[in-house]
Amino acid sequence: MKGGRLVAVLLLLAGAAGAQPKGKRNAVSHKPFALASSGVVVQYERYLAERWSALAGLGARRAAREDFRSVTLSFVSEGRFWLSRRDWASDYRGMAGPYLSVAADAARTRVTYVPTDRDVGAAWRIQESLRFGNRFVIWNLQEITPAASLDVIHDIDEQGRLAPGTRTTLGLDFTVGWVF
Amino acid sequence: MWRGAGLALASLVSLGCGAPTEIEDVPYDSRYGDSTQLDLYLPNESGPQPAIMLIHGGAWRFGDKRHFDNAARRFARSGYVAASINYRLVPGGEFPNAPRDTACALAFLQKNADEYGIDPKRIAVMGYSAGGHLASLLGVAYDTPSLAPDCSSGRPERPAAVIPGAGAHDLRDRADARWIQDFMGGTLGELPDEYEQASPIAQIDADEPPYLLVSGGGDWIGATEQSRWMRDALRAQGNEADELRLAGGGHLLQPGADPGELQIEVLLETPEAWLVIADFLARHIGEP
Numbered sequence: 001m002k003g004g005r006l007v008a009v010l011l012l013l014a015g016a017a018g019a020q021p022k023g024k025r026n027a028v029s030h031k032p033f034a035l036a037s038s039g040v041v042v043q044y045e046r047y048l049a050e051r052w053s054a055l056a057g058l059g060a061r062r063a064a065r066e067d068f069r070s071v072t073l074s075f076v077s078e079g080r081f082w083l084s085r086r087d088w089a090s091d092y093r094g095m096a097g098p099y100l101s102v103a104a105d106a107a108r109t110r111v112t113y114v115p116t117d118r119d120v121g122a123a124w125r126i127q128e129s130l131r132f133g134n135r136f137v138i139w140n141l142q143e144i145t146p147a148a149s150l151d152v153i154h155d156i157d158e159q160g161r162l163a164p165g166t167r168t169t170l171g172l173d174f175t176v177g178w179v180f
Numbered sequence: 181m182w183r184g185a186g187l188a189l190a191s192l193v194s195l196g197c198g199a200p201t202e203i204e205d206v207p208y209d210s211r212y213g214d215s216t217q218l219d220l221y222l223p224n225e226s227g228p229q230p231a232i233m234l235i236h237g238g239a240w241r242f243g244d245k246r247h248f249d250n251a252a253r254r255f256a257r258s259g260y261v262a263a264s265i266n267y268r269l270v271p272g273g274e275f276p277n278a279p280r281d282t283a284c285a286l287a288f289l290q291k292n293a294d295e296y297g298i299d300p301k302r303i304a305v306m307g308y309s310a311g312g313h314l315a316s317l318l319g320v321a322y323d324t325p326s327l328a329p330d331c332s333s334g335r336p337e338r339p340a341a342v343i344p345g346a347g348a349h350d351l352r353d354r355a356d357a358r359w360i361q362d363f364m365g366g367t368l369g370e371l372p373d374e375y376e377q378a379s380p381i382a383q384i385d386a387d388e389p390p391y392l393l394v395s396g397g398g399d400w401i402g403a404t405e406q407s408r409w410m411r412d413a414l415r416a417q418g419n420e421a422d423e424l425r426l427a428g429g430g431h432l433l434q435p436g437a438d439p440g441e442l443q444i445e446v447l448l449e450t451p452e453a454w455l456v457i458a459d460f461l462a463r464h465i466g467e468p
Binding site for chain 1: 250251253254255257258397398408411422423424425426427428429433435436437438439440441442443444445449450451452454455456458459461462467
């Protein structure tokens, strides 16, 4: 019953906007949460057609401290389906308002033991996500996009000391950027 | 790097192979019912294997052994025997009951090592949050008379390695916290000796097992600075201890594969921690 209501709401939102986007077709953004782990993520998004946009980005972080150092390099990608193409708060139209997306990310982390400069090893994390977000656009330029996701995570040790591990979890996402 | 990517892909394809045998609700002390049971995750490999005893968190009041089931399955698929334990929670688990339960669980695994294919000399202890405190205390106070369990398995022998994640190591420093007072059954002013006995940092001698301490730079619940204090205190007595601190790591929110995303998980399951733990276990309890 709840699922049916959700689908109905999504269909209403999807039908509320016209067929052609009236806003800008590009967006560049970064993710402020990354700064907390000494990281950065920069991503580019392009409106494709028929409510769809595609996004790709690169990230890095150097999070390990004390007796260890680490470098993580990431590739992020996402396909978004814009439900209404309208930010109801600002009345901006285009890649704005609520969206559903699927995302796939891959990251490689290498860790070093600092006292002896010993290589501890490297690992991959591959992640698939189902995401729901909402983009706010202000001043016809600035975008702010919070999102929540259901993530499936695969951890893989390159040296094979641990078997691959898979689990699901919830994620929070937040981007700040510009549309143009 | 590309060779690594190939290995990673091959590993992913093989995911699901070698599923461990799981034995749930094994009583290690039959007097307290569900509170003193453990789940065992047995690898397919035969013969004595190194083992990891996992202690869940939850402010000594909440939580369950199933919190560590993903990690336990991964360890078991890797060839380790994993045992995730329950222990008495507050109320009923006030100090020294919960620490005595963890000591009893370790003694149970050592005593029944043959039955479960464990090498009793190669058992590591790992815990998170309140479980991190209990793991840390077990590492330095496994032979302390006042914390000795009175269960049928008797006293444990020294664990081979200890991995406390986001745990408190000096309860006296956090004595104003309500959850610590609930666990201790009183305030620091009322129970100064008990607070000292419950603080791993106050129990350190020479010849302690090696420690790997994991902490989060953004952990506002865990006692982040205490991991460094514990490492330094262990080293000062000639023991081996290292600390991994994760910038941006919270108590239950960690950066994901996308560094800009925050995920609900514990520090011990971040890529950095998995790597360091795999290396630490291989060096101190050996690869399976």
